Amino acid sequence: MVSSRRLGIAFAVICLVAAPACSRRKKPDTTPQPAPTIEAPAAVTPAPPPPRPGAQRVEDLQPTSPALSEDSVANRSLDELNRDSPLRPAFFVLDSSDLDEAGRSIVTGNVEVLKKYPQWVVTIEGHCDERGTAEYNLALGERRASAVKTYMVSLGIAPDRLRTVSYGKEFPFDQAHTEDAWSQNRRAHFVITAK
Amino acid sequence: MRRLRTHAVLLTILAGIAGLWSSPWPGAAVAAATGQNQTPAPSQQTEIELVIGAGDAGTPPRYAVPDFVAGSPDAAEIAKSIGQVLWDDLAFEREFYLIPRDTYSTIPPARSPEQVPFAAWRELGADAVFFGSVQKSGDKVVVQVRLFNVRTRQQVFSKEYSGTASNPRLYAHTVADEVHLQQRALRGVARTKLTFVSDRNKERLLGPVDNREVKEIYISDYDGANQRRITTTRQLNINPSWSPDAKAVAYSSYRNLTPQIFLSLIYQGVLENVTKNVGSNYMPVFSPDGTKLAFVSNRDGNTEIYVMNRDGSNVRRLTNHPAYESTPTWSPNGAQIAFTSDRSGKPQVYIMNAADGSNVRRLTVSESSADRATWSPAPFNEIAYAAQTGEWYDIKIHDLATGMVRQITFGEGSNESPAYSPNGKHLAFTSTRAGGLQVFTIGRDGRGLKQITRSGNNQTPAWSQ
Numbered sequence: 001m002v003s004s005r006r007l008g009i010a011f012a013v014i015c016l017v018a019a020p021a022c023s024r025r026k027k028p029d030t031t032p033q034p035a036p037t038i039e040a041p042a043a044v045t046p047a048p049p050p051p052r053p054g055a056q057r058v059e060d061l062q063p064t065s066p067a068l069s070e071d072s073v074a075n076r077s078l079d080e081l082n083r084d085s086p087l088r089p090a091f092f093v094l095d096s097s098d099l100d101e102a103g104r105s106i107v108t109g110n111v112e113v114l115k116k117y118p119q120w121v122v123t124i125e126g127h128c129d130e131r132g133t134a135e136y137n138l139a140l141g142e143r144r145a146s147a148v149k150t151y152m153v154s155l156g157i158a159p160d161r162l163r164t165v166s167y168g169k170e171f172p173f174d175q176a177h178t179e180d181a182w183s184q185n186r187r188a189h190f191v192i193t194a195k
Numbered sequence: 196m197r198r199l200r201t202h203a204v205l206l207t208i209l210a211g212i213a214g215l216w217s218s219p220w221p222g223a224a225v226a227a228a229t230g231q232n233q234t235p236a237p238s239q240q241t242e243i244e245l246v247i248g249a250g251d252a253g254t255p256p257r258y259a260v261p262d263f264v265a266g267s268p269d270a271a272e273i274a275k276s277i278g279q280v281l282w283d284d285l286a287f288e289r290e291f292y293l294i295p296r297d298t299y300s301t302i303p304p305a306r307s308p309e310q311v312p313f314a315a316w317r318e319l320g321a322d323a324v325f326f327g328s329v330q331k332s333g334d335k336v337v338v339q340v341r342l343f344n345v346r347t348r349q350q351v352f353s354k355e356y357s358g359t360a361s362n363p364r365l366y367a368h369t370v371a372d373e374v375h376l377q378q379r380a381l382r383g384v385a386r387t388k389l390t391f392v393s394d395r396n397k398e399r400l401l402g403p404v405d406n407r408e409v410k411e412i413y414i415s416d417y418d419g420a421n422q423r424r425i426t427t428t429r430q431l432n433i434n435p436s437w438s439p440d441a442k443a444v445a446y447s448s449y450r451n452l453t454p455q456i457f458l459s460l461i462y463q464g465v466l467e468n469v470t471k472n473v474g475s476n477y478m479p480v481f482s483p484d485g486t487k488l489a490f491v492s493n494r495d496g497n498t499e500i501y502v503m504n505r506d507g508s509n510v511r512r513l514t515n516h517p518a519y520e521s522t523p524t525w526s527p528n529g530a531q532i533a534f535t536s537d538r539s540g541k542p543q544v545y546i547m548n549a550a551d552g553s554n555v556r557r558l559t560v561s562e563s564s565a566d567r568a569t570w571s572p573a574p575f576n577e578i579a580y581a582a583q584t585g586e587w588y589d590i591k592i593h594d595l596a597t598g599m600v601r602q603i604t605f606g607e608g609s610n611e612s613p614a615y616s617p618n619g620k621h622l623a624f625t626s627t628r629a630g631g632l633q634v635f636t637i638g639r640d641g642r643g644l645k646q647i648t649r650s651g652n653n654q655t656p657a658w659s660q
Contacts, residue, residue: 024633133588133612135522136566142475165475170431193452
C-alpha cells in the first residue's frame with residue numbers, strides 16, 4: 001500500500017511536469033464525432049492533421065489529482081487503478097479460449113479483488129496473437145473474454161459487473177513477432193470501468 | 196471533385212455517348228456514324244471503325260500516351276500529370292499493351308491534333324495514340340482528349356472536360372474509364388476508391404490502457420493517391436466497407452467501448468450509430484441494392500450473422516450455431532451470403548440463402564483453414580478467401596462453376612482480407628510482405644501486384660463501385 005501510494009504521488013508529480021502525455025490517458029472520449037466533411041476537390045483538402053507530439057490542448061493542462069487517502073486502492077481514480085491494476089491478465093495457449101490451471105489461478109485472484117470491492121465493474125478484454133486472420137481473431141477474442149466471464153460468474157461474481165469486448169489481434173501487448181511476444185498477446189486483460 | 200464530375204457528365208451527354216461494343220481483340224470492327232463523336236474526324240469519312248484492333252493477331256492493341264500539350268506554362272504540370280496518370284490507368288486494366296513512355300523521345304511532339312506524326316507512331320509499333328491538351332485559366336482548366344487509330348489515322352474518341360485545376364488525376368481517370376468502356380466494353384476502375392484501416396498517425400488510444408495506437412478509417416483513390424482520413428475518433432475503428440453508391444462507408448468503431456456499426460456519409464459529414472450499442476457488432480457489408488447491411492454480432496450471446504436495414508431497423512438473425520459465424524459477403528444478386536464458420540473445427544467458408552439462412556453448404560473442403568470470403572461481381576462467378584498455407588495465409592479463388600481453386604499469392608508474408616474491384620478483375624488485400632501490414636492490389640489472375648499504402652500499418656481494404 002505504501003509503495004503504491006508513493007507511486008501515485010510520484011506519478012502526480014510526473015504528470016505536473018509532463019501533463020500532456022499523462023492526461024491523454026485520462027478518460028475515453030466516448031462522444032461520437034461526425035466524420036469530417038470531405039469537400040471536392042480532393043487534392044486541396046488535406047487530411048485532418050494529427051496532433052503534434054507535445055502539442056498542448058486545454059484539457060491536457062489539468063493535472064491528475066494525487067492520491068492522498070489512506071486506502072490507496074479504494075480512493076484512486078479509475079485511471080490510476082488501471083495503470084497499476086490489482087487485476088492481473090490471464091494468458092491462453094495458441095488458438096484456445098480454455099483457461100488452463102495458471103489462467104484459472106489468476107482469474108481466481110481477480111475474483112477475490114472484486115469481492116473486496118463489490119462496487120467495481122470490470123470489462124474483460126479478449127486479445128489474440130497475430131497468427132490467424134484479423135477476422136478470426138475477433139471471434140477468438142470474444143470467446144476468451146466470454147470464457148473468463150463464465151468462470152468468474154461461477155466463482156460468485158454477478159454477471160452485470162462483468163462486460164466483455166474483443167480486440168482480436170488489433171492491440172498486441174508486445175509488438176514483436178516472436179513466440180515470447182505471442183504468448184504475452186494471447187490474453188484476457190481486465191479494465192476497471194466503474195467503481 | 197463532384198463539380199468536375201458534373202461538368203464531365205454534362206459534356207458527355209452533349210457529345211453523345213459513343214455506344215458499347217463487346218468485341219475481343221484482335222480488331223473486331225464495328226462501324227458507326229461519325230456524328231456520334233463530338234468532333235468529326237478530320238478525314239470526314241461517312242463511316243469509321245471505332246474499336247482499334249491490334250496490328251498482330253492474338254496480341255492486345257498497343258497504345259501510346261504522349262505528354263498532353265500545355266496551352267500555357269502554368270498548365271505544364273497538369274498536362275504532364277494527366278498523361279502519366281492516363282498511361283498508368285490504362286496499364287492497370289491490362290486490356291491494352293501500353294508502350295513505355297520513355298521510348299517516345301524520338302517522336303516529334305504534336306502541338307495540335309492535325310500534327311500527330313502517324314508514320315512515326317506506326318514505326319514505334321503503336322496501334323493507338325492519344326492527343327491531349329490542357330488550357331488553364333485561373334483555377335479552371337479545359338482538357339481536350341482525342342484517340343486516333345494509327346493505321347487508319349482516324350479519330351475514334353474525342354472529348355472535352357472542364358473543371359477545377361485541383362485534382363488533375365480525375366481527368367485522366369475519367370478518360371481511362373471512357374476509353375475502356377468504348378474500346379473494350381469494360382467498366383474500368385480508374386474512378387473507384389479504396390477504404391482501409393490505418394494506424395499511421397501514431398496517436399495513442401484514449402483511455403486507461405497499455406500502449407495502444409488508434410486505428411482510423413481512410414479512403415484513397417484506387418491507385419493509392421489522395422489518401423485521407425475520414426474518422427477522428429482516436430479509438431479503434433475496423434472493417435470498413437462502401438455503400439454501393441460509394442457515398443457512405445460502414446465500419447465498426449469502439450468509440451462507445453464495445454464495437455458498434457457506424458455509417459458515415461462521407462461527403463455530408465453525417466454519422467449514424469446503426470447498431471445502437473446492442474452487443475458487439477462487426478464487419479458490416481452492404482447488400483448489392485444498398486438497402487440492407489449484413490453484419491456479425493454477439494447480441495444473443497454467440498457470434499452470429501445478422502441482416503438489418505440500412506437504418507438499423509428490422510434486425511434478423513441468419514445463423515444459429517454454437518460455433519462462431521463471421522465475415523459475411525453477398526452474392527452479386529443478393530440472394531446468397533457466403534460466410535466463415537468453425538463448426539467443422541477450423542474456420543471454413545460456407546454459403547447460405549440470404550433471405551432466411553437456409554440451405555447452408557460448405558464451400559472450402561480442402562483447406563486447413565479459410566476465412567474472409569469475398570464474392571466476385573459478375574461476370575465472374577467466384578469467391579476469394581484467405582487460406583492457411585503453413586503458418587500464414589495466402590489468397591485463393593474458388594471458381595463456383597467448376598469448383599476449381601487457384602492460388603494467387605504464394606507465401607510472401609501473410610496475405611489476408613481480399614476484396615474485389617467492382618469489375619471483378621482485381622483484388623485488394625492486406626499483406627505483411629513489405630513489413631508491417633500494407634494494402635496491395637493484384638489481378639484476379641495473380642499478376643500486376645501493386646503496393647497501395649506505405650505509411651504506418653494499413654489493413655482490410657474494401658473497394659468502391
